[in-house]
Amino acid sequence: MAETRILIVDDHAILRAGLRLLLDAQPDLAVVGEAGDALHGVDLARALQPDVVLLDITMPGQGGLDTLPAMRRAVPHARILMLTMHDDEGYLRRALQAGAAGYVLKKAADSELITAVRAVARGEVYVHSALTRELLRAILPDAAPAPATDPWSALSDRERAVLTRVALGHTAAEVADVLGLSAKTVETYRARGMEKLGLRTRAALVRFALARGLLNDTPPD
Amino acid sequence: MAETRILIVDDHAILRAGLRLLLDAQPDLAVVGEAGDALHGVDLARALQPDVVLLDITMPGQGGLDTLPAMRRAVPHARILMLTMHDDEGYLRRALQAGAAGYVLKKAADSELITAVRAVARGEVYVHSALTRELLRAILPDAAPAPATDPWSALSDRERAVLTRVALGHTAAEVADVLGLSAKTVETYRARGMEKLGLRTRAALVRFALARGLLNDTPPD
DNA sequence: GCGGGCTGTCGGGAAAACCCCGACGCCTTA
DNA sequence: TAAGGCGTCGGGGTTTTCCCGACAGCCCGC
Numbered sequence: 265m266a267e268t269r270i271l272i273v274d275d276h277a278i279l280r281a282g283l284r285l286l287l288d289a290q291p292d293l294a295v296v297g298e299a300g301d302a303l304h305g306v307d308l309a310r311a312l313q314p315d316v317v318l319l320d321i322t323m324p325g326q327g328g329l330d331t332l333p334a335m336r337r338a339v340p341h342a343r344i345l346m347l348t349m350h351d352d353e354g355y356l357r358r359a360l361q362a363g364a365a366g367y368v369l370k371k372a373a374d375s376e377l378i379t380a381v382r383a384v385a386r387g388e389v390y391v392h393s394a395l396t397r398e399l400l401r402a403i404l405p406d407a408a409p410a411p412a413t414d415p416w417s418a419l420s421d422r423e424r425a426v427l428t429r430v431a432l433g434h435t436a437a438e439v440a441d442v443l444g445l446s447a448k449t450v451e452t453y454r455a456r457g458m459e460k461l462g463l464r465t466r467a468a469l470v471r472f473a474l475a476r477g478l479l480n481d482t483p484p485d
Numbered sequence: 486m487a488e489t490r491i492l493i494v495d496d497h498a499i500l501r502a503g504l505r506l507l508l509d510a511q512p513d514l515a516v517v518g519e520a521g522d523a524l525h526g527v528d529l530a531r532a533l534q535p536d537v538v539l540l541d542i543t544m545p546g547q548g549g550l551d552t553l554p555a556m557r558r559a560v561p562h563a564r565i566l567m568l569t570m571h572d573d574e575g576y577l578r579r580a581l582q583a584g585a586a587g588y589v590l591k592k593a594a595d596s597e598l599i600t601a602v603r604a605v606a607r608g609e610v611y612v613h614s615a616l617t618r619e620l621l622r623a624i625l626p627d628a629a630p631a632p633a634t635d636p637w638s639a640l641s642d643r644e645r646a647v648l649t650r651v652a653l654g655h656t657a658a659e660v661a662d663v664l665g666l667s668a669k670t671v672e673t674y675r676a677r678g679m680e681k682l683g684l685r686t687r688a689a690l691v692r693f694a695l696a697r698g699l700l701n702d703t704p705p706d
Numbered sequence: 707g708c709g710g711g712c713t714g715t716c717g718g719g720a721a722a723a724c725c726c727c728g729a730c731g732c733c734t735t736a
Numbered sequence: 737t738a739a740g741g742c743g744t745c746g747g748g749g750t751t752t753t754c755c756c757g758a759c760a761g762c763c764c765g766c
Binding site for chain 1: 715718
């Protein structure tokens with residue numbers, strides 16, 4: 265079997281160089297390209313049609329998560345391995361849902377990275393060992409009782425809209441204003457939502473929102 | 486002249502491996518040790534007495550900036566080169582004030598890193614080119630006014646401690662509790678800090694904090 | 707088809723938090 | 737020594753939250 269052809273997309277040039285040296289030292293692996301940002305990454309992927317794409321989750325401009333769909337369209341047959349600093353189950357879940365083939369922490373050992381590349385190249389799904397438990401919980405739900413889902417998605421639209429804004433520090437009156445509601449109504453959504461999430465203080469709400477990256481996007485209506 | 490002996494302190498194993506490969510490929514450079522956190526880094530430095538220490542600024546637990554003094558005591562003759570993702574002049578200034586010999590961004594090219602290592606080994610001070618202007622302003626300040634500083638670093642310690650916690654959604658009473666103060670005092674810090682930052686609402690404070698990534702680390706005391 | 711749960715919407719009233727103002731002692735710096 | 741920054745607190749009025757209750761749709765199952 266031919267070498268596994270790899271494309272690296274990461275904004276840190278030093279890390280890219282390190283990865284290239286590391287991977288090229290393996291007889292079965294070959295780095296065929298590097299990109300420093302998401303846009304060039306997708307272009308290069310389209311041109312090179314690599315077998316595996318190493319994609320950094322956090323990059324200036326468009327992050328890796330947002331790039332995933334475009335990357336899959338550019339190289340439909342490629343396996344995409346997310347490279348990240350975040351050992352966060354929220355990121356993991358979103359990455360896998362978006363079609364990533366694996367998830368490796370930057371703090372992992374180099375041997376683990378090589379293992380991961382080979383695994384996804386074989387068509388397997390690779391997830392950093394410390395996160396495997398989360399993976400199982402996220403993968404099984406179709407068969408097992410599905411209600412153990414993310415409590416966040418169990419909220420109503422209004423509740424989500426209000427909670428993200430409150431987590432961002434907006435006051436009930438402000439939220440009421442942008443949503444065109446009474447402050448009292450907003451209060452009800454906040455209370456119900458926090459109740460459903462089992463959160464008692466605003467600080468807990470903020471932590472919850474941070475952990476899910478809810479504060480990076482524009483809040484939903 | 487003998488090889489320059491290098492110690493790498495960074496929590497990302499992959500990056501360490503990459504740096505080692507990169508640097509060991511140079512005939513005049515030799516990586517003599519690696520550490521994944523600050524404490525082991527200082528111990529190793531004491532034992533190995535390297536010529537140059539590559540020190541990551543952001544690490545779990547004790548960060549590189551806080552480690553600098555201990556590192557200098559451990560290896561007084563060594564030159565310490567800060568390695569970081571942050572192209573932030575505040576970090577740069579603090580690093581140089583604390584006695585770092587150089588400051589390189591992780592997004593820099595590998596050739597630049599090698600240049601930087603050789604420069605500091607020769608006794609020079611190396612700063613990433615994009616930050617040189619800032620460096621000059623920081624070094625010259627006695628002559629020229631350097632008021633364009635990051636407003637965040639212009640705050641007092643108490644103000645920073647309080648503001649990050651408030652941005653995390655904690656109430657004044659809660660913050661007062663963990664800091665061992667009166668809620669009124671906490672209120673004063675919050676007000677003064679927000680005044681200095683030109684922020685009027687908590688939401689603006691949260692956005693400010695998010696933009697600076699202040700909500701990812703443990704708040705300072 | 708009817709009770710019941712979920713959602714969307716609001717209000718009252720007490721409690722808590724916040725905001726503005728002022729104050730005092732301790733330092734450092736000019 | 738005067739000035740200004742910092743750390744510390746309180747008073748008092750205003751705002752916001754918090755806890756309770758309310759009511760009208762809607763859909764769902766029995």
